[in-house]
Amino acid sequence: MKSVYLDHQASTPLLPEAFEAMRPYFTEAFGSLSSLHRHGLRVRDGVKKAREQVAAFINAESPDDIIFTSGGTEAANLAVKGFADANERKGNHIVWCTTEHPSVMNSIEYLEKRHGFTSTRVPVNPIGQINPEDIRAAITDKTILVCVHLVNHDIGTIEPIKAISQITQEKGVVLYVDAVAAAGWLPIDVQALGCQLLSFSPHRFYGPKGVGVLYRNRKARITSQIHGGVQENGRRAGTENVPAIIGAGVACEIAARDLGDRIAHVSRLQKRLYDGMISRIKYIKLNGPVPGPDRVCCTLNWSTEFIEGEGQLLLFDLHGIAVASGSSCVSKSLKVSHVLSAIGLDHALAQGNIIMSLGKDNTGDDIDYVVEIFTKIVDKLRNMSPMWQEFQEHKIDSVISPTGHGQSFTERAASVSGKAAH
Amino acid sequence: MKSVYLDHQASTPLLPEAFEAMRPYFTEAFGSLSSLHRHGLRVRDGVKKAREQVAAFINAESPDDIIFTSGGTEAANLAVKGFADANERKGNHIVWCTTEHPSVMNSIEYLEKRHGFTSTRVPVNPIGQINPEDIRAAITDKTILVCVHLVNHDIGTIEPIKAISQITQEKGVVLYVDAVAAAGWLPIDVQALGCQLLSFSPHRFYGPKGVGVLYRNRKARITSQIHGGVQENGRRAGTENVPAIIGAGVACEIAARDLGDRIAHVSRLQKRLYDGMISRIKYIKLNGPVPGPDRVCCTLNWSTEFIEGEGQLLLFDLHGIAVASGSSCVSKSLKVSHVLSAIGLDHALAQGNIIMSLGKDNTGDDIDYVVEIFTKIVDKLRNMSPMWQEFQEHKIDSVISPTGHGQSFTERAASVSGKAAH
Amino acid sequence: MSDNEYTLYNETVMDHFMNPRNMGDLPEADGIGEVGAAACGDIMKISLKIRDGKIEDARFKTFGCGSAIASSSMATELIKGRTLEEVKNFSNQEVVDALGGLPPVKIHCSVLAEEALKAAIEDYEKKNSLESRTAPEAATA
Amino acid sequence: MSDNEYTLYNETVMDHFMNPRNMGDLPEADGIGEVGAAACGDIMKISLKIRDGKIEDARFKTFGCGSAIASSSMATELIKGRTLEEVKNFSNQEVVDALGGLPPVKIHCSVLAEEALKAAIEDYEKKNSLESRTAPEAATA
């Protein structure tokens, strides 16, 4: 059976070059970075090089600005909580974008609950974009930090970071950019972006799991959030995950080298997939911006009316196609993605949500196969769906192409469940 | 040149079996654990098995009691801060052993500084052992947690955990055991130990870096300290480091299988090393208990009078021997190890400190070579040392074998530096 | 269709998801129940044909995840031939057991099947007051 | 002795650590300085032979880390032949430079060498008040 992996935003395969670079650090160069003998020093050399590769990838002022963590989530925690901890005396207010990833959102929530912080969520427009002027309006004299992601993890929206950093710099507030959904898929230059903190996850662009990166320049003092030894210059305690750090360096170097090609290739596939889906499937909606300058080149987030997401995912899987589903029944919390709520997506559409994320090894054939299979999946699931039937019978209406007949899906769902959908 | 690695407490080489088990998870089974398609499910299966292997290794009640973190330090942070956070309403006092590792010590310090906790440090005797009755005396009605390591990371002392857990159980207080310096080198049975929280680091016994383990049973509620997604059942957010988790499972399974042999082998070498050093070198002292039931089988911590530690380490390294030095000049903080202060070691002896930690691949020949080289190193460095000369001239005295002549080393050092040693 | 050794659900659930039994509508259903789960938005509709106090036929339509589809498929399969009295005691656990288990977060899908079924019976009983229920019996007797 | 491409210090520092120059005592030293660094416990002793206002010979003994040993070796090497006036302006930076650099946390080792040297000169000057200093000069002249 054909196998098509369209879940690159969940994780990517490790580059063979990265694996080869990591290999000796498992069984041969296994020393601890803090050891002073040759075993430690060899490792120190390797990690120094990786830090330089990572710094170059995002044009950091210095390799010393790179802090290795265990992943994107820990990096976000360190940025938000570490900065808050170090700068609490200056103020206790944080401004953030309402569609941040949970690692940022829940870190801020923790500061509110446990450290007396307050925060202002800045809303986004229907394609998920923030208005920089809303950031300006939200900044108070207590504000110490603004958090805005570069690319949204659910719907692929690129945020106007440069315009935002002009405001934060003017106001003398630090800007933290979560670039986990961006790194490897668009060029990142921290100096041009004008942010003081930026994080990303190499496993999202063919690097290893188990390592994350926080860029932090002199203007943003942070304190370690994992307490213990003085590793990473006292900013992150714990024996370093050396093989993963080495692999991260190689993944960054190769991503820097191949970025143009990767973007060109994936953008083409994205367009082909978009066109195929839109022309073949009725009552389907793209969430987030259309392919183009406002959207990262590698993802498409779809809502297909009258069917639910997990069934789509399962049927795709049975055809060898891997996609992600943001639908309510998939995550353990049974909640609709807060990103979809934030863009005001109708509950009916939030249900049938599928995220397809492309990678460098996908082909045009893959895309055509996916579109082909998807038309079958939609037919199969709509055929089973009482809502589709009721739509045909004009009992309920489409959100995407309203006919003016019948209840809304949401009204109907609420009436049969006896409770309003949330 | 001969190569002898005697720094297994810093890190160990990865077992080939663990590496082979990890390998497919880099480039082939690279999916994210939370993905619902085959790529995610395959990984889920692997991690499930690893969790079972780890649970079996420490006789945990259930694999659900195992939380994977990024390392021993993060596991200690999660145990201490995660438990404190979840149980603050019950009390805000922590009892701990004064020779805990910085990952525990600094986590408690953080709680004191930032969350209004108080704590009581329980002292140790000159071989580093805690008196369980001191724990009893330190527990107040505000105490929610007692933290005592199983084996000390610096001086190898085994703490009387069972006697301590009798007290904590009687008092209804949770016991957290940092077993990082113990796991893989003595049998661990969490149920027999009677602790509710226990952490360890697989890279200390031939597992990979980048993964740590926190055992946590039903009696100890904790909250996640890295905020974000609901990974590890909501107790540790962030994409899982799958290859490292797989390797941890294999390392635990093999450690469980080979533990008896490893202990027997390493104990023999420890005895041989101890006998060699004591008989060949004058004015040398073992820190911590003599080899036997109070000491872990794999480490020896030495203080050699009149010479300093880093020079010893460098000369060892030049002879292909890797050891660790706890001497003041080695760590970036220029501080003498707090463990050596806690056992009341004379400042003069804390300086010339070397830790030798054995592993399964060391041989009797290695040991003889180390002793041989060490006699040369000591001669060379003493020959260069003004303190050795002044000892010969009866201007200063030995701490280990006092002659009654001259100042103490510490008095002398203070007088030439114009300040008291710290 | 699948050469996949890694599936979200067990073989039975996957089979009922991929090849649902009794999917569709009964043109002249005696009772129809449609229920929804507010928590996750699933909607399930079960139609019954009832004859002689027994479930003669059953059909479902489901908007929902794989386990919701499998649960409704299995529930309709299980109840065919049972008496109304038996079906009133029908519990979701029977669906779970027949499916060889569901993940804990998916148990509510089987509950939904139970609810849809009971709603269909209620609908039937509402439509058929005692007299109207006896009439067709007489007719077929 | 070493086939190690990974060393804590650079080649020059390692060389001075492994093969220290001027290690030992001068039996009839004109000035001896012994200083210690409270921060890390290092102790350094420098002995000088002074003739005609110049450093004729120098020796060290050091209790301390590799860079302390290398710093004292290099310092004694550098000052031989210099005048007392020159040596009074001696700065630790010269040691650092001659060693090709030291890690930031080890700079204090070179400071210790400077201090030991200056203590030895002070000792020499204290012992030799103007008159006693001219006497030996006259004797050797």
Ligand SMILES: Cc1ncc(COP(=O)(O)O)c(C=O)c1O
């Ligand atoms: C935007 C964003 N930030 C942070 C994270 C967390 O990264 P990780 O899962 O590597 O810890 C993710 C992962 O999904 C993400 O998409």
Ligand SMILES: Cc1ncc(COP(=O)(O)O)c(C=O)c1O
């Ligand atoms: C007793 C003890 N606890 C905790 C740690 C921290 O473990 P890791 O360095 O793997 O994070 C160590 C490591 O040295 C240790 O020896």
